[in-house]
Amino acid sequence: MSTFCLKGLVKSGNSTKTGNKVLHNDEFYEYCGVIHVHTSDSDGTKTHPEIIGIVQDMGLDFLLFNDHMTLKHKHLEGWYGNVLVIMGYEINDQDNHNHFLAYCLDEVLPEHLSSGEYAAEVARRGGVGIIAHPDEVRTSASLPPYPWTDWSVRDFNGIEIWNHLSAWTEGIASSRKLWYFTHPRSFLSTPTPKILRIWDELNRERPVVGIGSTDAHEHKYGKFPFKVKIFPYKVHFTTIRTHLLTRQPLPADFPKAEKEFFRLLTNCQVYFSNYRVAQADGFRFYVRADQSRLIMGETVKFRADMNFYVELPENGEVRLIGSGEHLGVKTGRTLEFRCPGPGIYRVEVMKRGKGWIYSNHIRII
Ligand SMILES: [Zn+2]
Ligand SMILES: [Zn+2]
Incomplete structure (x- = not known):
């Protein structure tokens, strides 16, 4: 060395x-x-x-x-x-x-x-x-x-x-x-x-x-x-x-x-x-495909039963954004959202009224 x-x-x-x-x-x-x-x-x-x-x-x-x-x-x-x-x-x-x-x-x-x-x-x-x-x-x-x-x-x-x-x-x-x-x-x-x-x-x-x-x-x-x-x-x-x-x-x-x-x-x-809002390490945003998790930056083929999963180190208010549109909000620590179809998806997480976590996009084709 x-x-x-x-x-x-x-x-x-x-x-x-x-x-x-x-x-x-x-x-x-x-x-x-x-x-x-x-x-x-x-x-x-x-x-x-x-x-x-x-x-x-x-x-x-x-x-x-x-x-x-x-x-x-x-x-x-x-x-x-x-x-x-x-x-x-x-x-x-x-x-x-x-x-x-x-x-x-x-x-x-x-x-x-x-x-x-x-x-x-x-x-x-x-x-x-x-x-x-x-x-x-x-x-x-x-x-x-x-x-x-x-x-x-x-x-x-x-x-x-x-x-x-x-x-x-x-x-x-x-x-x-x-x-x-x-x-x-x-x-x-x-x-x-x-x-x-x-x-x-x-x-x-x-x-x-x-x-x-x-x-x-x-x-x-x-x-x-x-x-x-x-x-x-x-x-x-x-x-x-x-x-x-x-x-x-x-x-x-x-x-x-x-x-x-x-x-x-x-x-x-x-x-x-x-980090001022809270420690974010451990955040995950993914879809499941063939036993593995596919994350931000990855491209996944759409399936009718496809869900997005969000895991947080502590509770937050999660907004799903699909191709620029707000698709839903849920609060908790482990959350699921139904994937409505092909598009680019990301999440924003708020906590105590402040922006906490912003993912990049998962691409569903
Ligand atoms: Zn500078
Ligand atoms: Zn500058």
């Missing part, structure tokens, strides 16, 4: 993770982590080793960095104990709009490309592209919004359905500003209906993964000597998380693990959750 030391952190040549995350005695390994994290390489406030250490202490399984327009610490990616650390970056256009998370690239793309050009170039180089905070709406002059505006682009693999920083900053111009600063997680409600609708529409054509991300920076506010950290990384990492399900543990070899991670992600074997 080769190791690489970085200010006390050990980057391991092989992972020690061999599937200790099996839950519910089912056949799935579950990996839970945080996506879209900034460091002091751009406008974040901590270094890679500091943030990796935080994620290790919190027991998360993966960490995806996305600094603005730089991959200068690309060489730091790898397994750190049980944490898979991946270096992507965040691209923007000349108007600082159309932010795009790019992964699996060896170098940053030339600057001054349009959104259509960089999305196509990421795809051409075999990378993975995810549209960032597409529906950001803010009216503050000091904090303008950075939405995705070019929906003619088709070269992307996924969309951030829920971005914690976007959701938080949309509220700070309100009369409840003090509350927003002192309770940065409590206001998170749900992703917007608009972006959920766009996501459903895109998935009628092809699989487009929906993820939840932190966009963590650990911002500091105020003036010296009264500068305060209002949003520590650790607080960010107890908000929106993305969970990956797989029948095989991720490989110990990092290049293979990264490849498999993005194969599963772009295949939509994913759900995302708000």
Whole structure:
């Protein structure tokens, strides 16, 4: 096993993770982590080793960095104990709009490309592209919004359905500003209906993964000597998380693990959750076929007696969405819904009036 030391952190040549995350005695390994994290390489406030250490202490399984327009610490990616650390970056256009998370690239793309050009170039180089905070709406002059505006682009693999920083900053111009600063997680409600609708529409054509991300920076506010950290990384990492399900543990070899991670992600074997509402590990949404469970991202042939099954770690209010339509609501911990026919199906789970869990789609043909 080769190791690489970085200010006390050990980057391991092989992972020690061999599937200790099996839950519910089912056949799935579950990996839970945080996506879209900034460091002091751009406008974040901590270094890679500091943030990796935080994620290790919190027991998360993966960490995806996305600094603005730089991959200068690309060489730091790898397994750190049980944490898979991946270096992507965040691209923007000349108007600082159309932010795009790019992964699996060896170098940053030339600057001054349009959104259509960089999305196509990421795809051409075999990378993975995810549209960032597409529906950001803010009216503050000091904090303008950075939405995705070019929906003619088709070269992307996924969309951030829920971005914690976007959701938080949309509220700070309100009369409840003090509350927003002192309770940065409590206001998170749900992703917007608009972006959920766009996501459903895109998935009628092809699989487009929906993820939840932190966009963590650990911002500091105020003036010296009264500068305060209002949003520590650790607080960010107890908000929106993305969970990956797989029948095989991720490989110990990092290049293979990264490849498999993005194969599963772009295949939509994913759900995302708000940890502030409750721990979501163990959530399952599936249909049964020939003794096995088929989950989000998988395609299943329709049968007249087909049901959807939902399992939750604790009670929640589950809404079944079929091809963009609300088909039913049930409350409990283990639930069944009749499948009405071919289509794309996902569930949303609410708890205490807040969005808790959002699955990707199961495709019934
Ligand atoms: Zn951004
Ligand atoms: Zn960002």
